[in-house]
Amino acid sequence: MTDVYRDTAYRSDAIPELSAGGHPDMDKAFQRLPWGRAQNPVVPNTMEAQLAYARMYGESCDAEGGYPWGESVFGVSKGFLSGLQGFLYILYMTMAVGFFISLFPLFILVLTALFTDPTLQGVAKIYHTFEIPYAILAVGYFGGKYGRILLVRLTHKRQRANPTGLYRREGLVRIKKGKAVFEAPFIEFDAYLVHSPSGRGGRYFNLLLQHRYSKHQLWMNGLLTDAMDQKEVYAYWEMIQQFMDVSGPLPDVPIFEPFRHGDPVTAEWDQRTGRDPFKWRNISPESWRKHHEQTYRERLRATNFHQACILDAHIQGRGLPLPDQPQGAMLA
Numbered sequence: 001m002t003d004v005y006r007d008t009a010y011r012s013d014a015i016p017e018l019s020a021g022g023h024p025d026m027d028k029a030f031q032r033l034p035w036g037r038a039q040n041p042v043v044p045n046t047m048e049a050q051l052a053y054a055r056m057y058g059e060s061c062d063a064e065g066g067y068p069w070g071e072s073v074f075g076v077s078k079g080f081l082s083g084l085q086g087f088l089y090i091l092y093m094t095m096a097v098g099f100f101i102s103l104f105p106l107f108i109l110v111l112t113a114l115f116t117d118p119t120l121q122g123v124a125k126i127y128h129t130f131e132i133p134y135a136i137l138a139v140g141y142f143g144g145k146y147g148r149i150l151l152v153r154l155t156h157k158r159q160r161a162n163p164t165g166l167y168r169r170e171g172l173v174r175i176k177k178g179k180a181v182f183e184a185p186f187i188e189f190d191a192y193l194v195h196s197p198s199g200r201g202g203r204y205f206n207l208l209l210q211h212r213y214s215k216h217q218l219w220m221n222g223l224l225t226d227a228m229d230q231k232e233v234y235a236y237w238e239m240i241q242q243f244m245d246v247s248g249p250l251p252d253v254p255i256f257e258p259f260r261h262g263d264p265v266t267a268e269w270d271q272r273t274g275r276d277p278f279k280w281r282n283i284s285p286e287s288w289r290k291h292h293e294q295t296y297r298e299r300l301r302a303t304n305f306h307q308a309c310i311l312d313a314h315i316q317g318r319g320l321p322l323p324d325q326p327q328g329a330m331l332a
Helices: 024-029 044-055 080-116 120-154 156-160 230-244 254-262 264-273 285-302
Strands: 031-033 073-075 165-167 172-177 180-185 189-197 203-211 217-219 329-331
Touching: 031 230, 044 230, 044 254, 044 285, 073 230, 080 120, 165 230, 172 217, 189 230, 203 230, 230 285, 254 264
Parallel strands: none
Antiparallel strands: 031 189, 073 165, 165 172, 172 180, 180 329, 189 203, 203 217
């Protein structure tokens, strides 16, 4: 088992001493999230997408080569194609919200028609009133939902060639920069809760990994993008840490379920605990919404993510400016 994981793999129970470094300007602008042992890695707003991904592998107990998520790699999309996928997802979600908002005026109009014009002409009037708005909502909803899936399939090979992501067995983060690739240990990155205006009076929250000893950074978009609840970003960071921590099993979330057998620590854990290999894949999106979603949302709200950082005591001069010679490696 030990041959599978490199010496550089991250182990939360064996943290080495780390060099001084940091980004005080980032600390002032955004919240730096603590490193800790995973408490709640379930991100409710991503679960339907996760369940759909896991169910792609159906009844397979020995799936291999998962992308962008598998037992050893957590891929992070970058560039135009990633941005387009994000746009299609936002379009899909916006149209869904728009549909539910439109139900109220539709209800009022139907109720009014029942008392003032309960005829076929009245029904036709309602139809023509909502014909174009609902056509736009339908095109946006289905175009966003299935256009995103189609885009992933059409550009699968191209995106898979991008090495940007987290590598569990090596304990490394790789970030493609043009034709070169920056590589550094996962433990050399700090996580930040970054916020931006939503345009509707609220804020969007995202997870950013900032290399402590250089200016390289990785936006953890893809699975969770523009969250409205900052606790979802906390849970996302917990999931990322657990994915990279080879002292314990993979996070018990749908995207890793088809590949748990391929990670030795996880396979041993599942065998010892008797975990159902189809725990998540037996749950349909409808069942998730009806029987599980509320429970996990309440659990998320009740989780205290503000724990002591297990890394701070191992970083010399935490918060000092960048070293004169930035660390990390640029690969050809």
